[in-house]
Amino acid sequence: xxKDILSKVEPRDSELNANEWVYNSLCQLILSGEFTPGxxxxxxxIANSFGVSTMPVREAAKRLISEGALDMSEKxxxxxxxxxxxxxxELKIARLNLEPQLSGLALKHIDSKRLKLLINIDKNLDYAIxxxxxxxxIKYNYQFHFGIYEAGSSPVLLPLVKTLWLRFxxxxxxxxxxxxxxxxxxxxxxxxxxxxxxxxxxxxEAIHSDILEGMEMLNESLNE
Numbered sequence: 001x002x003k004d005i006l007s008k009v010e011p012r013d014s015e016l017n018a019n020e021w022v023y024n025s026l027c028q029l030i031l032s033g034e035f036t037p038g039x040x041x042x043x044x045x046i047a048n049s050f051g052v053s054t055m056p057v058r059e060a061a062k063r064l065i066s067e068g069a070l071d072m073s074e075k076x077x078x079x080x081x082x083x084x085x086x087x088x089x090e091l092k093i094a095r096l097n098l099e100p101q102l103s104g105l106a107l108k109h110i111d112s113k114r115l116k117l118l119i120n121i122d123k124n125l126d127y128a129i130x131x132x133x134x135x136x137x138i139k140y141n142y143q144f145h146f147g148i149y150e151a152g153s154s155p156v157l158l159p160l161v162k163t164l165w166l167r168f169x170x171x172x173x174x175x176x177x178x179x180x181x182x183x184x185x186x187x188x189x190x191x192x193x194x195x196x197x198x199x200x201x202x203x204x205e206a207i208h209s210d211i212l213e214g215m216e217m218l219n220e221s222l223n224e
Contacts (some may be wrong), residue, residue, distance in 0.1 A: 008028070008029070008032065008034060009025040009028060009029065010024070010025065010028065012045045014096075017056075018052045018053075018055075018056040019056040019059045019060065021048055021050075021056075022046075022052060022056040022057055022059075022060040022192075023056075023059070023063055023192045024059035025050065026060050026061075027064070027069075027162075027166060030064070030080070030166055030169055030170060031142055031165055031166065031169045032135070032138055032139060032142075032169070032173070033138050033169055033170055033172065033173020033174070033176075033177075034173075035080045035170055036080065036170055036173065036174055037080050037081065037082045037083055037093070037170045037171055038079065038080060038082055039079070039080050040073060040077040040078060040079040040080070041077065041078050042076075042077055043058055043076075043078070044077070046078070048216070061078050064166070067163045067165065067166055067167075068081060068166070068167045069081060069163075069166035069167055071167075072118075080170050081167065081170075083168070083170075083171040083222065085222060085223075087167070088168075088215075088218065088219060088222055091164055091167055091168050091215075092215045092219070094160075095164055095168075095211050095215065096208060096211055096212060096215075097159075098157055098161055098164070099145070099149070099158060099161055099164075099207055099208075099211055100204040100205075100207045100208040100211070101157070101204065102149050102152065102154060102157045102158065102161055103148050103149060103191070103203050103204060103207045104150040104200045104203060104204045105152045105154060105157070106148055106149055106150070106152030106154070107151075107194075107195065107198065107200045107203055108152075108198075108200075109151040109152045109153070110148065110151045110195055114147065114151055115192075115195055115196065117147060118144060118147050118148065118192060118195070119121055119192060121140050121143050121144045121147060122144055122189070122192060124136065124140045125137065125140035125141060125144060125186070125199075126189065128140055128180055129182070129184055132182070134173070134177045135142060135175055137176065137184065138169075138172070138173055138176065138212075141186070142165070142169075142217070144188055145207075146162075148191070148195075148203075148207070149161060168218070169181055171218065171222075172214075172218060175217065175218050175221040178221070179217065179221070184214075184217075185213050186210050186213070186214075187206045187207070187209045187210040187213070188201070188210065190205075190206035190209070191206040191207060191210070192205055193206075
């Protein structure tokens with residue numbers, strides 16, 4: 001694991017135990033697309049990179065394997081899961097059914113402060129698209145969606161949606177990088193307008209359209 005990748009990990013909070021820090025850090029790297037599908041690591045390699053023992057790495061890997069983000073190879077190496085057509089089809093169905101509804105539930109909890117944050121995130125996202133910055137695009141796209149989803153603090157849907165993102169983000173990073181930002185479209189402006197109007201139906205539709213557009217692009221790449 002390179003020092004460049006590790007520089008993108010949040011420093012360990014003194015109140016956070018090693019298990020949670022390693023898990024959160026690996027999630028961060030997976031969600032940002034720093035780990036590409038098929039790349040593999042050893043427990044010892046990750047432990048040395050993070051400066052911890054292998055125990056918290058094993059615990060974090062166990063959680064991520066159960067969430068479908070990682071696989072364990074026959075040689076006891078941790079591998080980032082590959083995307084298959086059947087897996088993609090299920091992820092698409094799950095995202096289209098869960099995320100729009102989660103956004104609708106979260107709407108009533110979005111105050112003016114969070115709305116302002118979402119507007120700023122979307123401006124950064126638009127700039128990333130216009131300048132061809134894939135890394136920032138991936139980061140701000142995630143921040144925008146979860147800036148909405150996390151407002152409601154859903155104890156059931158939110159963890160499920162996070163798991164979906166852990167499964168498709170590495171593949172998404174590759175496709176977005178290959179296609180370039182100029183081909184990327186989103187419905188975030190429509191989502192912001194819906195939030196301003198407190199229109200849950202419009203917000204659900206905007207998020208549904210946004211996900212559908214993105215997943216169709218990924219599906220085309222998967223079939224190439």
